[in-house]
Amino acid sequence: MIASVISAGFQDTVQDCGRVGFRKFGLTAGGALDSVSLRLANLVVGNPECVAGLECTSGRLQLQFDCERLMSWAGGEFEVQVGKELVPSLHCARVSAEAILEISPKRAGRIWLAISGGIDAQEILGSRSTDLRAHFGGWQGRALRDGDELPLGSESKLCLRIRAALLERVSDWSAPRFVSGRRFLRVIRGKNWDDDIGAKLLTQKFRVAMNSDRMGLRLEGSEMVSTNPPELVSEAVAPGTIQLPRSGAAVVLLGDCQTIGGYPKIAHVITVDLGYAAQLQPLDEVRFELMELEQARDLLRERERDIALFRAGLEARFG
């Protein structure tokens, strides 16, 4: 039960829902930058929602399995093909043994790919996610390379039932999309918010800089010179935190961000918009919109309820 990497993309990594509970050792959760996309793709193929899948960034990835499996994907604008057939996002597709699964970007971005049974990489500190900075987890602590052979886990009963009910290669049903293609990110005020900086954040357009990565989106195009004291005492930061270094070029932290930071925290991207932030690419334009904390928490509870409803519906239909 092996997935062979015929041709690896630019930065494809094994990721699950992240490594939780080790911040005191300096480890951030990491995991799929858009965990909702991974969770939904997992549910579609009958997996528990947090088993390990692949996060694919730009470049072309070709995989081949040595046994029949189901696959699903979610995320940015990509073309995913099994043999010659296109698989739309959040649909379930059968990949026969020896068939080629090919992922190629229509424009740069990230997608998350789930395979029934999941990728059975070694679990380290409670997770199979790749930590690229500390070089461990996932597949040998690094991005995939041509010729890698990834072990696949065993399929759940639900996987087998979904497969039995799948008459064509691609399902005629799909999961709902929770990440919209908006060009703005909703934020709540941070500890070091002030109305001057806030007004600049909310009225200007920003561009995602080329040196953005899994740690953060660096913003350029508009600068905000901080009136806050330049040296603050370091304290916790989190994915979504918007830090403002003295240069005036803000950074939106993503899943692989450091655990503590000393720059002013002017705002936080709300959790339900982090998946969209993770799909932004260098040179994309981004704007921000202010929202109240309680609204953000309501949206998050609503999203978790919607995912639970989809899971329940799937189990009712195939269980």
Added chain:
Amino acid sequence: MTFHPLGDSALIVDFADESSDRERLLARALSVVEALEGANIPGVIDVTSAYESVALFFEPGRIEGDVEEKIRALVAQAGVRGGRKARRIEIPVCYDDEFALDLARVASQTFLTGDAIIALHSSSEYTVACVGFVPGFPFLAGLSEKLRVPRLESPRTKVPAGSVAIANAQAGIYPFESPGGWNVIGRTPLHLFDANAQSPALLQPGDRVRFRRITRQEFETSFKENWK
């Protein structure tokens, strides 16, 4: 004590208003983190401490309205002294020129000789204030006032693994090769982060640290043992 939302799924509890004594604030943060970890608050998946604050991270959508009251009570009870006795850990350091990339720079800024800098660096006892930046990187409080120099003007893109460094009032150690802007004055042969170890980071918040000068030969022997 003040509460600040860290986004919609985490909270920071800040003690800066309780004292102006940095050591006391750090002790307070360490004892509070211990109390909160032991309390198993529903929905909390991670608790961390920094110099004068602690942070609690929640499962998505699991921050409930009354949680702040619960935390307030636990924090008030926690006081300043935690139950755990501080561990004392010695870090061997080779200060040879080959490893001490910025010793000359520090010497010119402090008007001290290399030997005086090494003597000052290896005679203080430090407290691990927090671990972060990269996994296993300790932020050490307790650097001699005479060794306070600013960060490099432009950070190095690659600081070698094991580099022992100082910047402003802090000392630290780079667990991996990574970018960094602190002044490197030596290198330790120890492995500061090992994901496969039961406790992956060698140093943890609250630990007491001393640096011990070793020769190049001792470095090589120890390096071989630690980085098999």
